Amino acid sequence: MARIPAGRARLTPREARGLFRTGLVTPTSGWAAGWTQANLIALPRDRAYDFLLFAQRNPRSCPVLDVTEPGETFASIFDGDLRTDLPAYRVYRHGEQVAEVADVTSYWRDDLVCFLIGCSFTFEAALLEAGVPVRHIEAGTNVPMYRTDRLCRPAGELSGPLVVSMRPIPAELVPAAVRITSRYPAVHGAPVHVGDPAVLGIADLDRPDFGDAVEVRAGELPVFWACGVTPQAAVMRSRPPFAIGHAPGHMAVTDARDSVYLVP
Amino acid sequence: MARIPAGRARLTPREARGLFRTGLVTPTSGWAAGWTQANLIALPRDRAYDFLLFAQRNPRSCPVLDVTEPGETFASIFDGDLRTDLPAYRVYRHGEQVAEVADVTSYWRDDLVCFLIGCSFTFEAALLEAGVPVRHIEAGTNVPMYRTDRLCRPAGELSGPLVVSMRPIPAELVPAAVRITSRYPAVHGAPVHVGDPAVLGIADLDRPDFGDAVEVRAGELPVFWACGVTPQAAVMRSRPPFAIGHAPGHMAVTDARDSVYLVP
Numbered sequence: 001m002a003r004i005p006a007g008r009a010r011l012t013p014r015e016a017r018g019l020f021r022t023g024l025v026t027p028t029s030g031w032a033a034g035w036t037q038a039n040l041i042a043l044p045r046d047r048a049y050d051f052l053l054f055a056q057r058n059p060r061s062c063p064v065l066d067v068t069e070p071g072e073t074f075a076s077i078f079d080g081d082l083r084t085d086l087p088a089y090r091v092y093r094h095g096e097q098v099a100e101v102a103d104v105t106s107y108w109r110d111d112l113v114c115f116l117i118g119c120s121f122t123f124e125a126a127l128l129e130a131g132v133p134v135r136h137i138e139a140g141t142n143v144p145m146y147r148t149d150r151l152c153r154p155a156g157e158l159s160g161p162l163v164v165s166m167r168p169i170p171a172e173l174v175p176a177a178v179r180i181t182s183r184y185p186a187v188h189g190a191p192v193h194v195g196d197p198a199v200l201g202i203a204d205l206d207r208p209d210f211g212d213a214v215e216v217r218a219g220e221l222p223v224f225w226a227c228g229v230t231p232q233a234a235v236m237r238s239r240p241p242f243a244i245g246h247a248p249g250h251m252a253v254t255d256a257r258d259s260v261y262l263v264p
Numbered sequence: 265m266a267r268i269p270a271g272r273a274r275l276t277p278r279e280a281r282g283l284f285r286t287g288l289v290t291p292t293s294g295w296a297a298g299w300t301q302a303n304l305i306a307l308p309r310d311r312a313y314d315f316l317l318f319a320q321r322n323p324r325s326c327p328v329l330d331v332t333e334p335g336e337t338f339a340s341i342f343d344g345d346l347r348t349d350l351p352a353y354r355v356y357r358h359g360e361q362v363a364e365v366a367d368v369t370s371y372w373r374d375d376l377v378c379f380l381i382g383c384s385f386t387f388e389a390a391l392l393e394a395g396v397p398v399r400h401i402e403a404g405t406n407v408p409m410y411r412t413d414r415l416c417r418p419a420g421e422l423s424g425p426l427v428v429s430m431r432p433i434p435a436e437l438v439p440a441a442v443r444i445t446s447r448y449p450a451v452h453g454a455p456v457h458v459g460d461p462a463v464l465g466i467a468d469l470d471r472p473d474f475g476d477a478v479e480v481r482a483g484e485l486p487v488f489w490a491c492g493v494t495p496q497a498a499v500m501r502s503r504p505p506f507a508i509g510h511a512p513g514h515m516a517v518t519d520a521r522d523s524v525y526l527v528p
Contacts, residue, residue: 049313
């Protein structure tokens with residue numbers, strides 16, 4: 001199996017996808033800096049309207065970057081194979097996760113519509129460049145993600161909780177973190193919450209629902225962004241017959257420059 | 265029939281809708297300043313996915329503000345009756361306009377999904393406040409709208425040209441007009457073009473496809489914004505069995521403050 005290259009931030013999307021296609025399984029935070037990363041949710045065509053409406057009604061957590069034609073394995077911003085070129089996938093039947101695999105070719109169906117949803121890993125390069133530390137990149141781990149007690153606006157048969165990612169930010173850098181990320185609404189934009197996790201119904205920061213816990217140091221505040229795992233939480237809650245998602249933190253590295261999604 | 269009140273800019277959305285419900289037919293530019301106006305396109309449920317995907321793929325012309333449940337006659341941002349509370353409607357069968365009426369109650373169907381699409385009338389109050397003149401408000405006419413030769417990205421069975429609205433702007437105020445409107449991406453945002461209409465395939469500014477022609481004076485440039493009549497142009501081109509739209513310029517006055525859609 002391929003190893004994580006030391007220069008992973010400088011890889012092109014094509015190079016990164018090539019490593020994932022040949023079996024490398026790793027979170028993609030810190031990879032291919034300057035390129036947009038995306039969450040994947042694939043649903044049968046007869047569930048696609050519900051999901052697209054769910055995304056329209058929950059734009060903070062579900063900013064849609066691209067939608068495929070049924071059965072297609074590429075997207076306009078992803079010139080690779082959506083079945084193999086993400087590091088890892090989760091397969092759901094009736095809301096139950098039935099597999100976590102590095103290749104979903106054997107699960108693929110001709111009626112699957114793939115939705116690519118903006119991922120907050122995209123703005124991490126801009127945070128680092130501004131001197132805002134990103135703990136999970138420093139630690140070499142996955143970002144911590146939490147189910148909250150905030151419910152998304154339902155659409156058709158889809159409903160579920162808002163999922164958030166968390167980054168500990170030194171208090172004096174919180175304004176910079178808000179300012180920088182608010183310029184990227186297509187990859188979740190500004191934080192949804194700063195500080196006390198209990199306000200979001202998160203009981204214990206050390207026990208994330210997805211990804212890895214990170215240290216919150218003295219003088220730091222936990223800062224929470226809407227997360228593109230929200231669609232998978234809706235799948236788990238709403239139990240459509242079939243769905244495929246990326247494994248949380250193991251994203252689609254797209255061919256879209258992050259500057260495309262930067263607002264003035 | 266009710267008359268156009270002199271203080272139309274100061275009406276509440278409820279007051280404006282009440283006048284339209286009792287039969288007043290008039291373009292809504294300049295009405296209920298500070299409140300968001302919206303285009304309407306209503307399609308049968310089995311065409312709703314195609315349209316929502318069309319909107320996702322053409323966000324400049326089709327920024328979706330709200331989507332109803334099938335058959336519903338109100339929306340979360342429109343606490344009125346979508347069948348009666350717009351000044352005028354157009355009804356289409358297989359892409360042909362079969363009626364222009366002030367009330368579509370007799371045409372309503374239980375499977376209709378209504379999409380409310382942001383309208384550039386919304387940012388006109390901000391333009392006026394900044395000293396940027398809006399000619400069609402001065403003239404008391406409808407805004408001129410044009411089919412362009414730019415094709416939208418198709419979705420399913422929906423395709424068609426980009427439609428634009430045009431406002432003549434004194435050359436020295438073009439930067440202000442761009443700056444102000446770019447802060448309202450949900451109601452079409454920045455212009456798509458400044459200057460020569462031929463670049464958009466518009467042969468004659470004096471012959472708009474929708475609305476009324478306005479004078480372009482010496483020292484002014486025609487400035488073009490994406491327009492929410494684009495969905496109706498797609499209906500005319502793609503010929504779905506049934507559709508209802510607003511009569512161009514005769515908008516849904518919503519209960520959403522325009523500040524909701526203002527980006528920093």
